[in-house]
Amino acid sequence: MEENKFIIHGIQYDMMIDHCSLYLPYEACGILAGRNNEVDSIWKLENELKSDRRFFISKNKIEDTVREISKQGKDILAIYHSHPTTTPVPSYLDIVNHPDPSVKLVIVSYKLNVLKVKCYDISNGLYKERPFSITPTH
Numbered sequence: 001m002e003e004n005k006f007i008i009h010g011i012q013y014d015m016m017i018d019h020c021s022l023y024l025p026y027e028a029c030g031i032l033a034g035r036n037n038e039v040d041s042i043w044k045l046e047n048e049l050k051s052d053r054r055f056f057i058s059k060n061k062i063e064d065t066v067r068e069i070s071k072q073g074k075d076i077l078a079i080y081h082s083h084p085t086t087t088p089v090p091s092y093l094d095i096v097n098h099p100d101p102s103v104k105l106v107i108v109s110y111k112l113n114v115l116k117v118k119c120y121d122i123s124n125g126l127y128k129e130r131p132f133s134i135t136p137t138h
């Protein structure tokens with residue numbers, strides 16, 4: 001068995017895609033939480049900038065969400081956002097604004113005809129693709 005495998009449950013994966021698709025043409029973002037590298041809950045955040053290139057969420061909103069997640073005994077495993085017009089590669093700002101190397105970065109890109117979802121580890125100003133698997137929805 002592969003150690004440290006990153007798993008996103010199908011339901012949360014679909015909810016993430018729906019959130020990003022519904023939010024077009026703007027950039028959407030949110031938090032994927034769970035336990036032991038397995039995502040089992042999703043926390044959609046509102047992009048207060050209504051931009052297709054950047055997002056901004058107030059500090060209060062983030063703190064409330066982080067508190068709620070830990071109250072439920074879960075960890076923040078990844079932060080996701082969409083790239084409505086660019087490839088699924090972290091931008092310079094994505095990297096410098098990334099809050100914590102233990103949290104993964106997921107990008108949902110609409111640049112190409114086929115939707116692309118990529119996951120990355122971010123540390124020391126560098127990104128590295130992190131494969132993930134999606135559990136089937138029952």
Ligand SMILES: [Zn+2]
Pocket residue numbers: 081082083090091094107
């Ligand atoms: Zn980005």
